[in-house]
Amino acid sequence: QQQVKQSPQSLIVQKGGISIINCAYENTAFDYFPWYQQFPGKGPALLIAIRPDVSEKKEGRFTISFNKSAKQFSLHIMDSQPGDSATYFCAASRMGSEKLVFGKGTKLTVNP
C-alpha cells in the first residue's frame, strides 16, 4: 500500500512532442503528489505538485493530471525540449506524515 508505481521506465520523444509519464498508487490516504526532476550529477528538484482537490495543475509546459477514482496521476510535458532530458520521479505522501514515497523514476530523452 506504500508503493507508487511509475511507468514507463524510459521514454524517448522528439523535440516538440508530448512526453507522458504515469503513476499509480494504492493508499487512499495519500493527499500530496509531487513530481521531481533530476539531471545527471544533480539532486532531484521539485518540478510541480498537486493535491486531490483539483484534477489538473499546469505550470508552463508541465501539467499534472490527477484521477482520484482510478488512483492515478500523470505528468505531461508539452513541446518537449532537449533540455527536458532528465529522470522524472513521481511521489506521494499523506497529511501528517514526513514520509514521501517515490516511484522508481522515468528517464526521458528528448531528441533534437
Next chain:
Amino acid sequence: ETGVTQTPRHLVMGMTNKKSLKCEQHLGHNAMYWYKQSAKKPLELMFVYSLEERVENNSVPSRFSPECPNSSHLFLHLHTLQPEDSALYLCASSQTVLNSALHFGNGTRLTVT
C-alpha cells in the same frame, strides 16, 4: 553558498574504514533528511530530523549513524559498510518535517570496495 551542500561529492572506502558524509543547508529549514538512491530503485528514506531531533529511522542498519548537531548541519557516519551499500546518498531539507517540498543536495556517490 545557497541551497543544500553535500561533501564529499565522491567517496571510495573499504569495508573496514570509517568515514562521514556532511550536509549543510542554507535555507533556514527546520527538517533534514538522508535518502539513499540506487539504480532502478525508488529513493529510500533513511533518517529524518526535525529541529535536531530524530523523528524517523527507517529500519536502517546500525553501520549507518546519523548526527544532527543543529538545524543547518547533518552528518552520516559510516563504518564497516558492505559493497551493497554503494549508492548515491542524498541529503534534503524542508521548511518543516510535515512539509513535503524537499530541497535536495547533489549527493555523495559512495563506492564500497
